[in-house]
Structure formats: C-alpha cells, structure tokens
Amino acid sequence: METSATIPNPWIGAAVHVVERTSSTMEDARELARAGCPTGTVVMAGYQEKGRGRVPGRLWSSAPGESLLATVVVNLADAAFPLQQLPLRAGVAAALALEETAGVAPRIKWPNDLMHDGKKLAGLLCEAFGGTALIGIGVNLLQAVFPPELAGSACSLLQASGRAVAPLELLPVLLMRLKDVLADAGWREKLRERLYARGRQVSVDLLGSARQATGILGDVDEQGRLVLLLGNGRLQRIPQGELRRE
DSSP: OOBOTTSOOSSTTOOEEEESOBSOHHHHHHHHHHTTOOTTOEEEESOBSSOBOSSTTOBOOOOTTSEEEEEEEEEGGGOOSOGGGHHHHHHHHHHHHHHHHHOOOOEEETTTEEEETTEEEEEEEEEEETTEEEEEEEEEOSOSOOOHHHHTTBOOHHHHHSOOOOHHHHHHHHHHHHHHHHTOTTHHHHHHHHBTTTTSEEEEEETTSSOEEEEEEEEEOTTSOEEEEOTTSOEEEESSEEEEEO
C-alpha cells in the first residue's frame, strides 16, 4: 500500500494511504484498524473492484479516477456520541465539503446518501467492529455522462456545478470537515437545514420487513432514527429503512 505524506490530514499522526487500484478501501482500512492504526487513518483508491453500498448486493461502480473513493478509520473511544449518528454526521461533513469546494448544496437523504436535484451525488457506508468504525465515502466527481441505467438516478459534481474537482482536491477538505463535525454538538441543526424531503410526504421500506411506513418526514432524532408524522398524528421513529419520495 502506497502512503502519501503530501495530503493534509487534520488528525495529526494519522496516515493517508493512496492506491491506484484495490478490491475495497473498506477492507484495506479494516486491516489497518486491526493492526492498531489511529483515528483519522485514510485509505483512498482511484478504482475499486468490489465497492459496495449499504444494502446487500448493491454495488458502487465508477471508472478509474472519476470518483472520490475513500474509507476513514474512527476508534470509537474517540467518538463521544452514539454510533447510530455516524453516517449522518459523515453526511453533514461531506455536504459541507462539497459546498466549500464547488458551491453545490446537496441534500442529505437519510440515512446515507447525498442528493442533488433528486439524483444521487454521493453515498456513505459505515460499519463497526470491536472498538472501531469505518466510514466509507464515495462521491461522483468527474463523470460527464452516466450509463443509461444510472443516468436518471445519479449525477456528478461536474454535472451539478460545472467544476472539475479532482479526488485529491476534495479529500483534504472532506477530512477537515469530518473532524469538525464528529466533535460538533450542533451537528443536527446542520443536518436539518439539509435534510432531503423534510416536511414532505414519504414512504419508507422497513429493512428486515415487507412492511412500509408512510408519513410526513419531520426530523432525525439523537439516535439517528427517521421521525415520521403519521396520518393519525402519531410519530413513528424508524431505525433502519429505505426512504422513498411519494
């Protein structure tokens, strides 16, 4: 694994590992975590052979060099908040980084996507084992076009802003914002300002169930659960699910 010391990392003493190609930055980061690497250690790749999403069987694919593909290690002893907040905090950090670098204001789709004009701009995948969490981040950056099967549901930062932001340009900004948001007691207000479909009618496919919940999307609580206002006036808190707009 190649290590790049030229990429700024706000976590002093944590390395940024950059590889041209790998099977999965999540798996590379997992091995580093098992070896005892510090919080803020990063693995970034130009291309992933087996990038994956939160839902089993869903893949993340992109041509070499077109996307930011990275995983950040967080030792849970350094995180003074419930683990369920992690993907949402990471989403806030990614949104802030994209606003700063390209002037685009993505919406945060619970629990782990960034959207622009109704299309997916970025995705996050958080996993925990032992006393460690991994934050996987994929951002579409330089795609001018997408395959027909994705063109209606995905977009890139280039398409959204007209600006070509390279992965190594975005990464230092993202790491700085991530370090800030992981320590920010006011992160939920930043989330609310950017929450996708807030105040609108939505449906949520409940993971592990064939059932669906429908209501007005109101908020995300301290445990990272989606809060729906149901037609009978009651609130439903959903810990896991797939959000769909009506």
